[in-house]
Amino acid sequence: MADQKKKIFVVDDDKMFCTMLSDHLEDKGGYEVSTFGTGEECLEQIDQKPDAIILDYYLDTNVPNAKNGLEILQIIHKTDPDLKVIMLSSQEHYGVALQTIASGAVYYVIKDLKSFQEIDSILEEL
Amino acid sequence: MQAGQHVQRPVMYSPAETRTLDPQNMTTEPGILAQKLGEMDIFHTIPADILLHLAAQCRIETFGANDNVFEKDEPGRSFYMILDGAARVHDGDFTVAHMTAGHCFGEMALLDEGPRSMSVSATIPTRLARIDREVFFDVLGDHPDVMQKIVGLLTRRLRFQTDKTLEQLRKREEELFQLVEERTAELMAQKEEAEKLRRKAEAEKKEAEKQRLRAEQSERAEQQFLANMSHEIRTPMNAVLGMTSILMQKSPREDQMRYLKSILQSSEALLVILNDILDISKIQAGKLELEFTGFRLTDILEQVRATLQFRAEEKALALELDFDKNIPPVLIGDPVRLQQVLLNLAGNAVKFTETGAVKLVARALKKDNDACRLYFEVRDTGIGMTPEQLNVVFESFRQASGDTTRKYGGTGLGLSISKQLVERFGGNLQARSMLGKGSTFFFEIELKIGNEMEVEAATSQRDAAYALRGLRIMVAEDNHFNRIVAEETLELLVPDVEVVCVENGQEAVNRAKEEQFDVILMDVTMPVMDGIQATREIRAMTGPAGAVPIIAFTASVTQKEVKRCLGNGMNGCVPKPFKDAELINALMAVIKPELQPLSSAPEPEPAAPGPADNRLTFLEELTGGNPTRIRKYLNLYLESVREGVPRIEAALAKEDRLELRKVVHTIKPQFRMLGMEALAELAQTIENQAVEGIALEQLPENVNRLLEEVRASVQSFEEYLQQS
Structure with missing residues (x-):
């Protein structure tokens, strides 16, 4: 079990952050990371049973009419309530955090310099 | 004693009495004895006269209960026959056989006078007839055929007994062997069971340890979450407090004042609780470090x-x-x-x-x-x-x-x-x-x-803050959060400070006209009237009101910006987000310049960082200085802003707030990740303003500043990419 890599999906239309995070996780080892620019793409692959999904809150910047992270979270939570979803946001609002936690996210991470460390420790706990 | 009495009372002799059969009594005692001998298998075929002869040579011995007939290891020299009474063959306390009248024992002594392997003793008063080995061979000396018969029989019996003993020994050995095997198997099974138990216990221990670790981790996570959440709640709470204070200063009606006071008290109580929760969760999450x-x-x-x-x-x-x-x-x-x-x-x-x-x-x-x-x-x-x-x-x-x-x-x-x-x-x-x-x-x-030196170094800031005690400070800042942070920090650092908060330049001018302040902290970018304009208007006032020291809060401390502030009548600059020491130093510089420590220049260092300065620190740390990675990320940033900038421009032109917010929001984390904190802050301000529906005329200035900075960053990153 311990040797098996954890499968992580990263969903973020911010390509730079997405790439940095996926590089970071793969460098750390123990993770097999797939990245998606929209939630819809992620949902198509959801039957791959990832161990965790790191999901950005805003996903409709580059693809108009793309579902936002909260909707995707709710869909994921409905299909697989046990699937761990970590929400990403650059929004430091308590309300947004609360909303995602209430919708089944296990954690709410603010995108900043500390977020990688935070994600590391969360993934270790899952 | 009459002879006839012996016949009538054949059983009882006095103990230890020993006598030889009287040849005269041969018809009586020896006759009976000879008859008894004849019934024994070894003498079965022996002619009666020889038996009678043998019986005549017997000695009658009597023994009391428990008297020894012979001891183990004594040489065997006689053959005995129980006339009446009983005896037992034993090895120490262990009885091997019981014998009664008619039984004989010691017959092997006729073959071999080696030591006996068992003892024999009487169990009750007993009378024995004993034939010594010499006497026996003496008597039979004349009858070699009889002797041969007896010896043959005894030899066969001996062999049989030896065989039986051997067989018994073998059987015993087998039993023992089996027992050993069984016992060994049992032990092995026990050992295996013990091993299994041990392994199980170990596994359980490991599992418990894992559970404990997991529990600890989740507890830590919970506490971290609690700490984060308390902080998240504290921020809006501070806004509630700040805004309540503001409302209270806007001459509300008496009943409104009562409500506001109640809001203030409740919020303060809530804040105390939040601070406690924050403290305890910080402690329990191991995040609280003591200072030295x-x-x-x-x-x-x-x-x-x-x-x-x-x-x-x-x-x-x-x-x-x-x-x-x-x-x-x-x-x-x-x-x-x-x-x-x-x-x-x-x-x-x-x-x-x-x-x-x-x-x-x-x-x-x-x-x-x-x-x-x-x-x-x-x-x-x-x-x-x-x-x-x-x-x-x-x-x-x-x-x-x-x-x-x-x-x-x-x-x-x-x-x-x-x-x-x-x-x-x-x-x-x-x-x-x-x-x-x-x-x-x-x-x-x-x-x-x-020593005093240490306390001076350590408390210079606190002393400085102490020197500022009792100040009346106005904070003009449009961002709630920054306003609250400024207020909190001042209240924490400066004893007895009175902080008055306003939200824009116009309000600042109005309050400055009516009230006396020791210093004004003025945000440069504000709605309604910006900090520069407000400063100009205050400076135009006559009397002490026009002379109040004004310190600028600036998001970007560039040479140009600092010059602009100072050139318009401001006395100093504090970059946002500020550090406590920076705020205190800036205040000291304008309030008590004589107490200003070594860095006495009243003009703060116009730290104008080149765009690529320091901002790559995180990238370098993250990538371990991997130039390929740094290039990759910078290119992604460039790609993203090249796409984003035209969108921002278009949104601004079309006054499409939603699109503007969206694009700015997406790029904002990239600013942060590349260490451009001031730019991220500016992006946040634009985002807030776009959402809150702040007067649109305020947006272009900020957006244009953002675009300017972004272009500058693009240029410097491109240069970096070309150089490296």
Whole structure:
């Protein structure tokens, strides 16, 4: 079990952050990371049973009419309530955090310099 | 004694009587004996006359109960026959056989006079006939055929017995062998079972350890979440507080004022609780680090007394300080946390005492060159506690009783926090109490001794802040969060400070016209009227109002920006987000320039960082200085802004707030990740303004500034990429 890599999906239309995070996780080892620019793409692959999904809150910047992270979270939570979803946001609002936690996210991470460390420790706990 | 009596009483002879058969009695005793011998298998075929001859040569011996006939290992020289009575063959206490009248024993002695392997003794009074080996061979000497027969028979019997014994031995050996095998198997099984149990126990232990780790981790995560959440709640709470204060200053009606006061009080109470939760979760999540700086204990105690003086006076309580003069003037430690503990203990003491006194004691227990062991005690004459209450008083969320919460308020976290803080100091907070008499809380900690130099270095900032005490400061800042942070920081650092907050330049001008301020902290970018314009208008006023020192809050400390501020009548600059020291230094520079430490230049360092300066620090750390990665990320950033900038421009032109917010929001984290914090802040401001529907005319200025900065960053990153 311990040797098996954890499968992580990263969903973020911010390509730079997405790439940095996926590089970071793969460098750390123990993770097999797939990245998606929209939630819809992620949902198509959801039957791959990832161990965790790191999901950005805003996903409709580059693809108009793309579902936002909260909707995707709710869909994921409905299909697989046990699937761990970590929400990403650059929004430091308590309300947004609360909303995602209430919708089944296990954690709410603010995108900043500390977020990688935070994600590391969360993934270790899952 | 008559001969006939022997016949009639053939059984009883006196014990140990030994005699030879009387040849005269041959018709009687020897006859009977010969007959008995003849019934025995070894003498079966022996002619009667020989038997009679043998019987005549027998000696009759009598034995009492338990008398030995012969002992083990005695040489066997005779053949015995039980006439009457009984005997047993035994090996020590172990009886091998029982014999009664007619049985013979010792017949093997006729073949071999080696030592006997068993003993024989009488079990009841017994009479034996005994034929000695010599006599026997003497008698049979004349009858070699008879002798041969007997010897043959005895030999066969001997062989049979030996075989039987061997067989028994073999059987016994087999049994033993089997037993050993069984026992071994049993032991093996036991061992295997033990091993299995051991493995199971080990696995269980491992699992328990794993569970424990998992529990610890999830507890830590929970506490971190709690800490984060309390902070998240604190921010809007601060906004509620700040805005309530503002409303209260806007001359509300009397009833409105009552509501506002109620909001203020509730918010403050909530904030106290939040701060406690934040503290305890910080401690429990292991995030609370003690500082080590030089400080004067007297300052701390004075501070505690000053804070509680009013509350004590209100209740007519004496608040006494008992300070040991032997305590070194300067100690090294965390003055803020020590004060928090003492203030909590003394605050509780005042809270729970109705009459009498609260006494704060500090003593030096042991002092050497480097360190001093200190004893602290807070004693009151209050309501006290029962032993049961005393037991739980340090637990989180526990007060001495449920009533306490209702009557005295509080979260019940204070003592738990204090206890854990004292533990961080390496001490142990303890309490003794008597119901109705009062309580005493005490602890010992050891602190290093410092010198004046250290305290000067450490407290220069605090001293500076102290020098600023009692100031009346206006903060003009449109961002709620920044406004609250500024206010909180000032209130924390500067004793007795009065902070008045306004939201824009116009308000700042209005207040400055009507009221006297010692200093104004002015955000440069504000709605309605920006900081530059406001400064110009204030400077145009006559009298002291026009001379008030103004310090700019600037998001970007560039040479150009600083020049613009100072050129328009401002006296200094503080970059946002500011550090405590920067704020204090800037205030000192304009208020008490004579106290300004070495960096006496009143003009703050116009630190205009080149766009690529420092901002790659995180990228370098993250990638381990991997140039390929850095290039990759920078290219992604460039790609993203090249796409984003035209979209922002278009959105601005079309006044499409939603699109503007969207694009700015997406790029914002990239600014952060590349270390452009000021730019991220600006992006946040634009985002907020776009959402809040701030007057659209305010947007272009900020957006254009953002675009300008982004373009500058693009240029510098491109240069970096070309160089590397």
